[in-house]
Amino acid sequence: MGSPTKIRATAKDDSTEVKILMSHEMENGRRKDDEGNLIPAKYITEVAVRHNDRIVLECQFGTAVSKDPYLIFRFKGGKQGEKISVYWIDNKGDNRLDEAVIG
C-alpha cells in the first residue's frame, strides 16, 4: 500500500549510512476534516530495517512522528551491492516492503 519507501544506503569506511523516507500520512486521530469530522488515526507503528536478512534497526512509532517519516542511521559493515530492506506496518495493518542496494 502507499508509495514506495525511498532508501539510500552508502558504504563508507567500515560502516553503512542509511537514509530512509517513508510515504505515510501519519494521522494522529485528533484532526478534523473540513466538515468537522474526526479523521481516524492512521500511522506507522513499527519499522524493521534489514541488511541482507539481519535486522539493523527496529523502530516503534507513536502518532507524533512527522508525516512521511524520515530516518538516518548507521551500522557497522555492509558492502556495495548488498541488500537493505525496509518494512513498515501501520495501526490499520497496511504495510510495505521495499528494497535497495548499498551504493
Place this chain on the structure above:
Amino acid sequence: MINLARRKALKTGGGLGLLGFLAAVGLLQSGTAWAERNNHAFEVKTLDEALDALGAVLPENSAAIQLTAPETAENGAFVPITVSSSLPRIEQISILVDKNPTILTANFILPEGTEGFITTRIKMGQTAMVIVLVKSDGKFYRAAREVKVVLGGCS
C-alpha cells in the same frame, strides 16, 4: 512469588496482550528479533508515566548524549531531531516530548553493530522539552532541551 506477581499483572494488565506485557516488564530481549511494540508506553499522557512504562525510572543525565534540535522550530509539523551518543553498547534510543498529547514519540531498538546515532523528524504541538533516553548496557541515561515552536504541528 514471581509467578504470582506475574499472574496478577497478567490478569490486571488485560488489553496489553502477553507479548506486550512481557516486553513492558523487560522479559523479552530486544534486538535479537522483531520486538513487540510497547503499546502502553505510547498511550500514556504524562512524562512520569512514560518513563515508568519504558522502565526508565530516574534516568541519569549524561553529557555523553548529544541531542541536536532547533532552538526555535517555525513549523511544529517537522522538527528535525538528531541523537548521537558515545555511550557503550546502546540498545535503545527513545524520543519523548513532555507537552504533546502522547509523550512517547518513538523508540529505536539498536542491535549490536548499529551505531548510537539516529536522525528523524517529529511533530510538536507547542513549545516543549524534547527528552531523549539512551539505554546503554541495560541502564537508561537522558538528555533534554527546550524547543520553541512557532506554529504547532498537530502532534
